[in-house]
Amino acid sequence: GAVVSQHPSRVICKSGTSVKIECRSLDFQATTMFWYRQFPKQSLMLMATSNEGSKATYEQGVEKDKFLINHASLTLSTLTVTSAHPEDSSFYICSASKIGSTEAFFGQGTRLTVV
Amino acid sequence: AQRVTQPEKLLSVFKGAPVELKCNYSYSGSPELFWYVQYSRQRLQLLLRHISRESIKGFTADLNKGETSFHLKKPFAQEEDSAMYYCALVYNQGGKLIFGQGTELSVKP
Numbered sequence: 001g002a003v004v005s006q007h008p009s010r011v012i013c014k015s016g017t018s019v020k021i022e023c024r025s026l027d028f029q030a031t032t033m034f035w036y037r038q039f040p041k042q043s044l045m046l047m048a049t050s051n052e053g054s055k056a057t058y059e060q061g062v063e064k065d066k067f068l069i070n071h072a073s074l075t076l077s078t079l080t081v082t083s084a085h086p087e088d089s090s091f092y093i094c095s096a097s098k099i100g101s102t103e104a105f106f107g108q109g110t111r112l113t114v115v
Numbered sequence: 116a117q118r119v120t121q122p123e124k125l126l127s128v129f130k131g132a133p134v135e136l137k138c139n140y141s142y143s144g145s146p147e148l149f150w151y152v153q154y155s156r157q158r159l160q161l162l163l164r165h166i167s168r169e170s171i172k173g174f175t176a177d178l179n180k181g182e183t184s185f186h187l188k189k190p191f192a193q194e195e196d197s198a199m200y201y202c203a204l205v206y207n208q209g210g211k212l213i214f215g216q217g218t219e220l221s222v223k224p
Contacts, residue, residue, distance in 0.1 A: 032210060041124075043201065043216045044159075093159065097210035102147055104210055106159040 002028050004096050006107030013084055013114055021079045021110045023050075023094030029074035030096035034104070035067075038091045050077040050094075084114040117142050119204050121215035128192050129223050136187040136218045138176075138202030147205040148185040149212070150176055154198045162187075162200070172196070192222045 003026040013019045023033055031052045036044040048069050049057040056069035066088075068080040077096075081088055091111050095104040118141040128134055140146055150162040163171045165178040165185060176187045185202060202215040 034211060041199070041217070041219065044212075044214045046211065046213070049211060095159075095210075095212070102205045102210045103149075103161060103164065104212055105161075106151075108158045 002096075002098060002105045004094065004105045004107040006092075006094055006110050008110060009108060010111045011113070013112070015085055015114055016083055018080055018082045019084055019112060021081075021092055021094075021112075023077045023079070023096070023107050025075045025096045025105070028096075028098050031074060031099055033071060033077040033094055033096045035069065035077075035079050036093045036095065038093055038109070040091075044093060047079075050079075052077075081112065084112070086114045088112065089114045117204060117206055117213050119202050119213050119215035121200075121202055121218050123218045124216065125219045125221065127221040127223065130194055131191050134187075134189045134192045134196070134220065134222075136200050136202075136220065138185045138187065138215055140183050140185060140202075140204050142183075142204055146178070146180075146185075148176075148178060149203045149205070150174070150185075150187050151201045151203055151214075152198050153201070159201070192220075194222045194224055196220060197222045 005024045007022045033050040035047045038044045047062045050069045050071040052071045058064045071077040093109045094107045120139045148165045151159050152162045153159045174189045201217045203212045
């Protein structure tokens with residue numbers, strides 16, 4: 001199988017603080033991971049492509065200084081929401097694909113609530 | 116521009132009825148399309164992909180390039196099919212996905 005694990009699954013933070021979300025591919029290597037944001041009963045919106053060993057690629061309208069992405073190894077990408085505000089509250093989902101494959105495996109998601 | 120459209124936000128059917136979840140796409144290249152499903156409180160998971168031409172849990176989907184559609188069908192819906200269904204298009208070889216808005220399927224007893 002191919003398992004992608006996200007941590008934490010839920011986090012509550014105060015406005016103005018930073019939160020780090022981890023995405024790990026447990027049994028395969030992924031040179032590329034993707035970060036999505038999902039609003040309730042709505043679609044997944046791609047935020048950025050996380051590239052191992054290089055800078056992330058952000059989608060239009062996504063602030064790279066606010067959503068810091070680091071892909072330090074072939075099995076780990078992190079998303080840091082900096083200076084969080086209530087409007088950043090959302091469900092964040094990561095995905096990873098095996099090298100050479102287009103099939104995406106998704107993490108269980110992280111529910112971020114900024115109070 | 117690349118786009119995936121699922122016109123129905125909610126589809127409600129009775130158990131045993133046929134189901135068709137619509138998906139249309141816009142893509143300049145040769146598309147690779149998927150259906151993903153999200154059951155309640157579970158992660159998104161792959162249901163089927165057009166290149167494999169298989170039937171999963173009784174669901175099938177045929178790519179129609181002329182109509183730019185990839186509708187998901189099942190002849191007899193089951194209650195356990197109730198979930199959110201997302202049609203998705205691979206944007207490039209790296210696996211970047213463009214998702215449709217999603218359709219919530221509700222199968223009533």
